[in-house]
Amino acid sequence: MKVLVPVKRVLDYNVKARVKPDQSGVDLSNVKMSMNPFDEIAVEEAVRMQEKSVATETIAVSIGPAKAQETIRTALAMGVDRGVHVTTDEDLEPLAVAKILKAVAEAEGAELILMGKQAIDNDYGATGGMLSAMLGWPIGQYANTIETKEGALTVKREIDGGLQTVELRLPAVVTTDLRLNEPRYASLPNIMKAKRKPIEAKTPADYGVDTAPRLTVVKVTEPKTREAGVKVEDAAALVDKLKNEAGVI
Numbered sequence: 001m002k003v004l005v006p007v008k009r010v011l012d013y014n015v016k017a018r019v020k021p022d023q024s025g026v027d028l029s030n031v032k033m034s035m036n037p038f039d040e041i042a043v044e045e046a047v048r049m050q051e052k053s054v055a056t057e058t059i060a061v062s063i064g065p066a067k068a069q070e071t072i073r074t075a076l077a078m079g080v081d082r083g084v085h086v087t088t089d090e091d092l093e094p095l096a097v098a099k100i101l102k103a104v105a106e107a108e109g110a111e112l113i114l115m116g117k118q119a120i121d122n123d124y125g126a127t128g129g130m131l132s133a134m135l136g137w138p139i140g141q142y143a144n145t146i147e148t149k150e151g152a153l154t155v156k157r158e159i160d161g162g163l164q165t166v167e168l169r170l171p172a173v174v175t176t177d178l179r180l181n182e183p184r185y186a187s188l189p190n191i192m193k194a195k196r197k198p199i200e201a202k203t204p205a206d207y208g209v210d211t212a213p214r215l216t217v218v219k220v221t222e223p224k225t226r227e228a229g230v231k232v233e234d235a236a237a238l239v240d241k242l243k244n245e246a247g248v249i
């Protein structure tokens with residue numbers, strides 16, 4: 001089974017996002033960028049499948065600027081076989097990303113696409129669903145556990161307050177949730193080895209994909225800053241404030 005793992009380069013999850021003064025988006029100048037954490041989980045799962053000889057080949061694909069190559073190298077250092085870098089300086093919306101991923105999956109003959117449930121930069125959480133619909137493949141979202149069997153997968157999905165078990169016929173799309181696994185750190189020898197693994201350079205045009213935007217980001221704003229708290233004399237004063245000022249009781 002060939003496994004395709006889409007990996008996105010995003011603002012590192014430890015970095016506090018700053019909104020640009022013109023509110024057009026998050027300021028990405030001089031900030032640490034890393035692989036989207038949910039994609040790291042997908043890479044880990046793909047590598048484990050390969051170690052169990054369930055996956056015959058693993059391919060990481062990233063759509064983005066030249067630096068997205070670093071994200072692919074990280075996946076290669078974790079154990080993925082090879083990469084595909086679809087170069088674009090545009091910040092593509094999920095529909096365009098899904099169209100490109102569909103074309104890559106078809107060109108590569110992938111049977112499983114293991115991807116993040118959402119990218120933590122824009123929080124769309126839309127690409128996996130769009131991709132499975134376009135391919136006509138089933139999708140197991142928010143995977144907590146994945147078991148493979150002949151021609152199918154059993155996926156335990158994280159749902160509100162519990163787990164739902166579904167069975168998917170291959171080919172399929174699976175999106176990862178936080179508890180699926182704990183991604184490994186790449187060892188130094190594997191980082192060195194990854195430098196020699198191949199990354200194929202492509203463009204959206206190579207796949208004949210129309211990436212013209214259908215969606216416009218109108219503005220991005222910072223969350224409201226919390227106001228300072230006040231001390232109240234007694235429970236009666238607290239109840240009064242909750243009732244008459246906050247209006248919550």
Ligand code: AMP
Pocket residue numbers: 006007008009036038039061062063064094097114115116117118119120122123124125126127128
């Ligand atoms: P989103 O729908 O934008 O929240 O992204 C969901 C998932 O789609 C991510 O976790 C990635 O696996 C994949 N994805 C989104 N954008 C890209 C990209 N530019 N390159 C590669 N994979 C992507």
